[in-house]
Amino acid sequence: MSSVKExxxxxxxxxxxxNYTYLRSKIRPEVKLLAVVKAAGYGSDAVVMAxxxxxxxxxxxxxxxxxxxxxxxxxxxxxxxxxxHPQPINFSSxxxxxLEPSLYSPRILKEFIKVAExxxxxEYPVHIKFNTGLNRIGFWENDVEYIIDHLNKTNTVIxxxxxxHLAASEDHNEKEFTVNQINSFKKTxxxxxxxxxxxxxxxxxxxxxxxxxPEAHFDMVRTGIGLYGYGNDIIFDSQLKPVASLKSVxxxxxxxxxxxxxxxxxxxxxxxxxxxxxxxIGHADGIGRQYSNKKGxxxxxxxxxxxxxxxxxxxxxxxxxxxxxxxxxxxxIFDHTTSAATIAEGAGTISYELLTxxxxxxxxxxxxxx
Ligand SMILES: *Cc1c(COP(=O)(O)O)cnc(C)c1O
Numbered sequence: 462m463s464s465v466k467e468x469x470x471x472x473x474x475x476x477x478x479x480n481y482t483y484l485r486s487k488i489r490p491e492v493k494l495l496a497v498v499k500a501a502g503y504g505s506d507a508v509v510m511a512x513x514x515x516x517x518x519x520x521x522x523x524x525x526x527x528x529x530x531x532x533x534x535x536x537x538x539x540x541x542x543x544x545x546h547p548q549p550i551n552f553s554s555x556x557x558x559x560l561e562p563s564l565y566s567p568r569i570l571k572e573f574i575k576v577a578e579x580x581x582x583x584e585y586p587v588h589i590k591f592n593t594g595l596n597r598i599g600f601w602e603n604d605v606e607y608i609i610d611h612l613n614k615t616n617t618v619i620x621x622x623x624x625x626h627l628a629a630s631e632d633h634n635e636k637e638f639t640v641n642q643i644n645s646f647k648k649t650x651x652x653x654x655x656x657x658x659x660x661x662x663x664x665x666x667x668x669x670x671x672x673x674x675p676e677a678h679f680d681m682v683r684t685g686i687g688l689y690g691y692g693n694d695i696i697f698d699s700q701l702k703p704v705a706s707l708k709s710v711x712x713x714x715x716x717x718x719x720x721x722x723x724x725x726x727x728x729x730x731x732x733x734x735x736x737x738x739x740x741x742i743g744h745a746d747g748i749g750r751q752y753s754n755k756k757g758x759x760x761x762x763x764x765x766x767x768x769x770x771x772x773x774x775x776x777x778x779x780x781x782x783x784x785x786x787x788x789x790x791x792x793x794i795f796d797h798t799t800s801a802a803t804i805a806e807g808a809g810t811i812s813y814e815l816l817t818x819x820x821x822x823x824x825x826x827x828x829x830x831x
Contacts, residue, residue, distance in 0.1 A: 464791035468709040468742045470819055472505050474513050474829045476702035476797075480688050481517055483700055487671050492678050495521035495543065495664065497685030499529060504747070504816040505689065505705050506825045508536040514688070515540050523683055527551035530560040541621075543588055546598065552576040556585065561621060565590040565598040567607055577617045586621040589661075591649050593642040595628040602649050609656045622662040622681070623650050630677075631669035631693035643677045669693050691802055691812045698802065705816060706796035707823075711738040711761070711788050714781070723778055724770030728754060736782045738766065740792050743775040747818030748794070751808040752777070758807070760793040761786050 465471075485494060496519040497503075502510035511522055511533050523543040524530045530542045531554060547555055547562045549572040555562055556577060564570045564587050577585050589608060592599030600608065612618065625646040629635035646665050654660050663679035668687035670677050672694070686693065690703035715738075717723060717731040740759065742748055748757065755767040759779055766779035779792075795801040795815070802812040 464710075465708045466710060467824070468707075468740075468746065469824045469826050470505065471706040471708060471796075472509060472825055472827045473702070473704055473706070474509075474827065476690060476704045477510065477513055477688060478517055479702050480690055480704070481514065481519070484668070484671055484682075484684050484687050487675075488678050488682055491680075493520035493662070493664075493681035495519070495523055495681050495683045496688055497523045497667075497683055498533070499523065499525040499545070499685070500817040501821075503685060503689045503705075503813070504819040506827070507533060508538075509825070509827055510688075511538045511540075512536070521681065527555045527558075527560060530555070531558045534558040534560070541586070543622075545590075549573070549576070553580065556580055556582060561586045561588060563588045563590045563598075563624075565592075565600065567600075567604065570608065570611055574611065574615055574617055578615065582617050584616060584619040587618045588622045588624060589620055589653070591623065591625045591646060593625045593645040593649075593665075594638065595626050595642075597626070599625065602645065605649060605652050605656065608653070612657075620653075620657065620659075620661040622664060623653055624664045624683075625649075627665060627667060627670050627674075627677070630667060630673055633673075639674060639677075643674065646677075672697050686813060689816065690797075691800070698800065703795070703797050703800050705801070705819075707742075707794040707801075707819065708796070709740050709742050709759075709792040709794060711781075711786060711790045711792060712741050712776075713739045714786075714788055715739070715778075722770075725773060726771055729770035729778075734782070735769075735780060736784075737769065737778045738781045738786065738792070740777050740779060741775065742777060742794065742823075743773045745774045746820045746823055747815070748772055748777060749808070749818065751810065752804075756808040757804060760799050761790060766792075 496514045498507045525546045544560050545563050590599040664681040666677045666682040668684045671682045690701045692698045717735040721731050723729040750772050753771045757768040758765045764784045769780050801815045805815040
């Protein structure tokens with residue numbers, strides 16, 4: 462592959478297909494796969510991801526906010542789209558764009574029915590979210606009565622699915638908690654189904670639920686990070702292929718004499734002769750200040766070059782004292798060999814945060830080898 466001339470995020474569609482196929486192989490053939498493409502497809506490009514996933518057979522999409530779903534509809538995506546965390550102010554445009562809301566509280570349910578009635582909707586598909594322990598959003602078990610009362614009065618909406626979200630499906634020390642969440646969801650779902658008289662789809666698993674809890678696959682799984690190539694576990698990571706690679710170039714090389722300092726606040730002080738490279742990516746691009754002072758590193762000529770001093774808004778400086786390289790050479794921030802999970806861990810965070818932080822000003826390049 463030819464080397465890059467500026468900071469770019471390369472998006473590899475063959476890797477996306479690989480991950481999709483791998484995750485599919487983990488679920489029963491009749492289980493639907495919902496692809497989570499919120500937050501710009503985990504920092505890549507939601508439209509590019511959704512178009513490719515639609516082509517290879519994703520059954521459903523999910524986004525967090527209505528605006529993200531509207532952007533997908535405007536790009537021509539026809540697959541059903543679940544909006545995980547909508548607000549009443551968006552309900553009208555959500556209906557106009559045939560997006561399906563998660564209804565997660567009495568207030569949200571009432572508001573949605575009101576707007577849908579005003580827009581003369583019949584059997585508009587909605588999804589009921591139950592809280593089983595994450596305590597973030599969702600109805601409580603004892604809201605079943607309330608939901609049924611409100612739905613029985615109207616044919617404005619129809620429940621397409623009942624769902625819940627796992628709090629610690631990647632953490633083997635939390636198995637007991639997760640199993641309790643699964644059992645609690647099963648119980649609430651059967652109560653709902655008995656009272657509704659029809660059976661909506663059930664879903665509870667995120668990526669780590671897909672990989673660790675087959676008993677929680679139900680009728681559909683919702684996978685995000687796995688599609689982008691991360692399994693929250695070294696075993697699964699080795700089976701998946703990171704879709705996004707973040708690359709840049711060396712803008713300039715400097716040499717520091719012992720005692721000289723580098724960058725804002727003079728955070729790095731050279732103890733001996735130090736060769737540094739300045740790279741055009743900074744905290745405004747998603748490489749936060751937590752990567753400063755050797756918490757983060759990049760790869761140059763296959764060697765680790767630690768970030769020294771404070772991360773600037775548009776630049777980082779790295780130590781290349783022991784690396785043979787020149788201005789214009791390619792720099793890898795993360796790719797399939799040094800993954801975003803590894804880089805994130807060095808600064809005490811997770812792949813999700815590093816990936817979704819990559820700012821829109823970085824050019825996306827789609828590599829489609831199909
Ligand atoms: C973001 C999200 C997911 C996807 O989680 P991954 O760990 O990325 O697979 C699934 N369900 C809900 C409700 C989410 O908010």
